Amino acid sequence: MNPFSYRDGILHAEEVPLPQVAAAHGTPCYVYSRAALQSRFDEFRRVLAGRDALVCYAVKANSNLAILSLFARAGAGFDIVSGGELARVLAAGGDPAKVVFSGVGKTADEMREALAAGILCFNVESAAELERLNQIAGSLNRRAPVSLRVNPDVDPKTHPYIATGLKSAKFGIPFEEALPLYRRARALPHIDVHGIDCHIGSQLIDPAPAAEAAAKLLGLVDALGAEGIVLSHVDLGGGMGIRYRDEAAPTAAEYLAPLLAVLAGRRERLLFEPGRSLVGNAGVLLTRIEYLKHGGAKSFAVVDAAMNDLMRPALYDAWHDILPVTQTAGAGVEYEIVGPVCESGDFLGHARRLAVAQGDLLAVMSAGAYGMAMSSNYNTRPRAAEVIVDGSQIHLVRERERAGQLFAGERVLP
Numbered sequence: 001m002n003p004f005s006y007r008d009g010i011l012h013a014e015e016v017p018l019p020q021v022a023a024a025h026g027t028p029c030y031v032y033s034r035a036a037l038q039s040r041f042d043e044f045r046r047v048l049a050g051r052d053a054l055v056c057y058a059v060k061a062n063s064n065l066a067i068l069s070l071f072a073r074a075g076a077g078f079d080i081v082s083g084g085e086l087a088r089v090l091a092a093g094g095d096p097a098k099v100v101f102s103g104v105g106k107t108a109d110e111m112r113e114a115l116a117a118g119i120l121c122f123n124v125e126s127a128a129e130l131e132r133l134n135q136i137a138g139s140l141n142r143r144a145p146v147s148l149r150v151n152p153d154v155d156p157k158t159h160p161y162i163a164t165g166l167k168s169a170k171f172g173i174p175f176e177e178a179l180p181l182y183r184r185a186r187a188l189p190h191i192d193v194h195g196i197d198c199h200i201g202s203q204l205i206d207p208a209p210a211a212e213a214a215a216k217l218l219g220l221v222d223a224l225g226a227e228g229i230v231l232s233h234v235d236l237g238g239g240m241g242i243r244y245r246d247e248a249a250p251t252a253a254e255y256l257a258p259l260l261a262v263l264a265g266r267r268e269r270l271l272f273e274p275g276r277s278l279v280g281n282a283g284v285l286l287t288r289i290e291y292l293k294h295g296g297a298k299s300f301a302v303v304d305a306a307m308n309d310l311m312r313p314a315l316y317d318a319w320h321d322i323l324p325v326t327q328t329a330g331a332g333v334e335y336e337i338v339g340p341v342c343e344s345g346d347f348l349g350h351a352r353r354l355a356v357a358q359g360d361l362l363a364v365m366s367a368g369a370y371g372m373a374m375s376s377n378y379n380t381r382p383r384a385a386e387v388i389v390d391g392s393q394i395h396l397v398r399e400r401e402r403a404g405q406l407f408a409g410e411r412v413l414p
């Protein structure tokens, strides 16, 4: 489904014309479609129907409570990477027994919080983390459920910043060290060995590397089984890509088919940790043109959203489609779409041909994942509002920040 479409020349989110959102809640503003969020999740569930499988939404892609609560109500589990994300999942009504905890730097406090909450599994990323977890679980008189995140050393063929499964990455346990670490885990008194996981990268268009990783993991599962270390789940992480520009992005069915083929006939429960693919195309960043600048070597459209609101172009040189909210005739001008932040890296798009005027609204498309979640207050810019459109209704799900909130915790010297 495409939740964002033109009707009579005006871009709508579901039934709502985007100018109505801007009038009600201002700009910059993230606008998500409830139907799009729900339908992406349902698609995963349909493909996995009839299997013992759990979809753990990767909270870091977009951690708004309304989105977490929508997925929790749909039956999702969650993949978290911090104690803060655990607090969000619990506040949104998520089931801690469906939470997996990833990340290379879990602190002792985070481990205690997750043990107290009763999470499904710690995805352990190093020998040192395993020892610490055993010690902390012991001090609480508990046993910690673990999976080891194994690094299968496959090339996901994606942007180097989001490739995580290569030997050179900081993530996971090198493949050859996994077996001895499982033996160690089995010997630890406060560790329960439950599973194995991997996450080889993000924005994967071709599922073949993920299928290759799955096959490697299963080889290890069998070797462990032969030693009496029987795993109950296999977690293949997230990483499924979406269409930003002209990528031949797979549907959930297309992406999962080769993975499920590798996993055919297995008795282990399957876990997946999709982030971007559930939310990326379900949201846009709505922004208004403050000024048009002509005359130099280039023309600029200076908008009221900036790199602090949407960091992906500056960080990854990511391409997002940028559409005028109101279509007008005319050849247009090629613009650099830039924000007000004092950095030359502060751009949302290069060389976009648009027929627009000062005061017009633009929609930065495919901004539902790693948009708001990566936003900052650089330049003391209050973060954007977020709304979810549901049919003809607009729900404000995060108020626009006010400048005073940004320095409320600061103190001047006596």
Ligand SMILES: *Cc1c(COP(=O)(O)O)cnc(C)c1O
Residues within 6 Å of the ligand: 058, 060, 061, 079, 102, 103, 199, 201, 202, 203, 237, 238, 239, 240, 273, 274, 275, 276, 277
């Ligand atoms: C970021 C991350 C995900 C989600 O990745 P997407 O590409 O957004 O699907 C899943 N698992 C782990 C461990 C991650 O770090």
